[in-house]
Amino acid sequence: MAKHFEIDDGFIAEQNEQVRGFVEEDYEALAKKLRRQGVDAADLITRAQSFRVAVPSWGVGTGGTRFARFPGEGEPRDIYEKLEDCGTIFKLVRSTPGVSLHIPWDKPEDAGELREFARARGLHFDAMNSNTFQDQPDQKLSYKFGSLTHPERGVREQAIEHNIECIEIGERLGSKAHTVWIGDGGNFPGQQHFRRALERYLESMREIYDAIPEDWRLFIEHKFYEPAFYSTVINDWGVSYYAARELGDKAFCLVDLGHHAPNVNIEMIVARLIQFGKLAGFHFNDSKYGDDDLDAGSIKPFQLFLIFNELVDAELNRVPKFDPAYMLDQSHNVTDPIESLMMSATELVRAFVQAHLVDRAALTEAQEKCDPLIALATLKEAFNTDVSSILALARERAGGAIDPIATYRASSYRFHKAEERPSGRVAVASGIV
Numbered sequence: 001m002a003k004h005f006e007i008d009d010g011f012i013a014e015q016n017e018q019v020r021g022f023v024e025e026d027y028e029a030l031a032k033k034l035r036r037q038g039v040d041a042a043d044l045i046t047r048a049q050s051f052r053v054a055v056p057s058w059g060v061g062t063g064g065t066r067f068a069r070f071p072g073e074g075e076p077r078d079i080y081e082k083l084e085d086c087g088t089i090f091k092l093v094r095s096t097p098g099v100s101l102h103i104p105w106d107k108p109e110d111a112g113e114l115r116e117f118a119r120a121r122g123l124h125f126d127a128m129n130s131n132t133f134q135d136q137p138d139q140k141l142s143y144k145f146g147s148l149t150h151p152e153r154g155v156r157e158q159a160i161e162h163n164i165e166c167i168e169i170g171e172r173l174g175s176k177a178h179t180v181w182i183g184d185g186g187n188f189p190g191q192q193h194f195r196r197a198l199e200r201y202l203e204s205m206r207e208i209y210d211a212i213p214e215d216w217r218l219f220i221e222h223k224f225y226e227p228a229f230y231s232t233v234i235n236d237w238g239v240s241y242y243a244a245r246e247l248g249d250k251a252f253c254l255v256d257l258g259h260h261a262p263n264v265n266i267e268m269i270v271a272r273l274i275q276f277g278k279l280a281g282f283h284f285n286d287s288k289y290g291d292d293d294l295d296a297g298s299i300k301p302f303q304l305f306l307i308f309n310e311l312v313d314a315e316l317n318r319v320p321k322f323d324p325a326y327m328l329d330q331s332h333n334v335t336d337p338i339e340s341l342m343m344s345a346t347e348l349v350r351a352f353v354q355a356h357l358v359d360r361a362a363l364t365e366a367q368e369k370c371d372p373l374i375a376l377a378t379l380k381e382a383f384n385t386d387v388s389s390i391l392a393l394a395r396e397r398a399g400g401a402i403d404p405i406a407t408y409r410a411s412s413y414r415f416h417k418a419e420e421r422p423s424g425r426v427a428v429a430s431g432i433v
C-alpha cells in the first residue's frame with residue numbers, strides 16, 4: 001500500500017506552540033474564578049480527558065438529503081479509508097477512540113485484519129448497527145413494507161438473520177453492543193395494524209436477543225417518524241422501554257436526540273430511563289424541525305447541557321445500572337465531516353464539563369425550598385461558564401490539538417486525501433448519510 005498522509009505529532013505540537021500562551025492565560029483566569037466557587041480546574045481537566053464518544057463510520061462520508069448529495073473532495077471510499085479519517089479525528093481531539101460500524105455498508109471481508117488496522121491507530125469498535133431499512137443488491141426479499149415486523153415470516157426471518165450476522169461480525173471485531181433501529185411503520189392510516197406490528201417486533205427481537213452474548217448489550221433505538229411518515233413501530237421511548245423490559249436484562253433504550261418531535265423534553269426522558277435502569281446511551285446530534293442529523297450542540301446547546309446535567313447527576317449519585325454509551329450520529333451535508341465530528345465531540349465534552357460545574361448542593365436546596373429562580377440561576381451559572389481553555393488543555397496534555405480545526409486545516413489533510421482518493425468509488429449510500 002502506498003504511503004498515506006497522516007498528521008504527525010510534531011506538527012500538532014508546533015501548532016499548539018503558537019497558541020499555548022493564550023490558552024494558559026485564559027485557563028489561569030478561569031481557574032481563579034472557579035477557585036472562588038470551590039472548584040478545582042485541574043480536576044476538570046482530568047474529567048474532560050476521561051470523556052469518550054464514539055464516531056459513526058458512516059459519519060465520515062458526506063451525507064445528503066433525499067433531494068441531493070454533494071460529495072466532498074477526498075471522501076473515504078471504503079472502511080479502511082473511513083478508519084483513517086476516524087484515526088485523524090481521534091489524534092486531534094483525543095476523545096473518540098471508538099468507531100461504530102453499519103452493516104452491510106462497512107461489512108469487513110476480513111474482520112481480524114480490520115480489527116488490527118483499527119488497533120494500530122488506537123481505535124476500537126463500538127456498537128454494531130444493522131440495516132433493514134434498505135434493500136441490498138443480493139437480497140432475496142424486500143424490506144419495502146417492513147423488516148422485523150413484516151407480515152411475511154420469510155422477510156422477518158431474513159431481517160433476524162441479518163441482525164445475528166451483525167452480532168457475529170461484532171464479536172470478531174471486539175464490539176460489545178448491537179443497536180437495532182428499524183424503519184418499519186406506515187405511510188397511511190390503516191396500512192399497518194399497530195398492535196400486531198409490535199407483537200411481531202417483539203417476536204423477532206426475542207430471537208435477536210437470544211443471540212446476544214452474555215457480556216453484550218442490545219440497544220433499541222426509537223424514532224417518531226421517517227422513513228415512514230404516518231406511524232413507526234418503535235415510535236417513542238415508552239414503546240422502547242416496554243420492549244426492553246419484555247426482552248430482558250441485556251436490552252436497553254437508546255436515545256437519538258434527533259428522533260423526537262420539536263420541543264420534546266428529552267432531558268426528562270433521559271432521567272426516566274436512568275431511573276428505570278434502562279438507558280443504553282445516545283446517538284448525539286441536533287435538530288431544528290424534522291431532521292435528525294445536524295451537528296451536536298449546533299441548535300440547542302442548552303438542551304445538550306441539561307441532558308448532561310442529568311447524566312452527571314446520575315454518575316455522581318452512582319445510580320445502579322448507569323453505564324451509558326455515547327456516540328455521534330450525524331449527517332454532514334455541507335461541511336467537511338472530519339471538522340463537524342471534531343467540533344461535535346468538543347461540544348459534548350464542553351456540556352459534560354459544564355454539567356460538572358453545577359453547584360449540586362445549591363440546586364438541591366433551591367429545589368427543596370421551592371425556589372425556581374435560584375434553581376435556574378444555578379444551572380445557568382454553570383452553562384454560562386466558558387470552559388474552552390479546560391477543553392483545550394485536556395486535549396493538548398493528551399497529545400491532541402489545542403485548536404483541532406485550525407490544526408486540521410493547516411495540515412492540508414483533505415487536500416492530500418483528495419490526491420490519494422480519486423473519486424468515483426465512494427462507498428456511501430446516497431440520501432441517508
Ligand code: RM4
Binds near residue numbers: 129181433
Ligand atoms: C437512522 C438512525 C440510525 C442510523 C440510520 C442511518 O435515522 O438514526 O441510528 O443508523 O439513521
Ligand code: MN
Binds near residue numbers: 256329
Ligand atoms: Mn441514530
Ligand code: MN
Binds near residue numbers: 258
Ligand atoms: Mn437518525
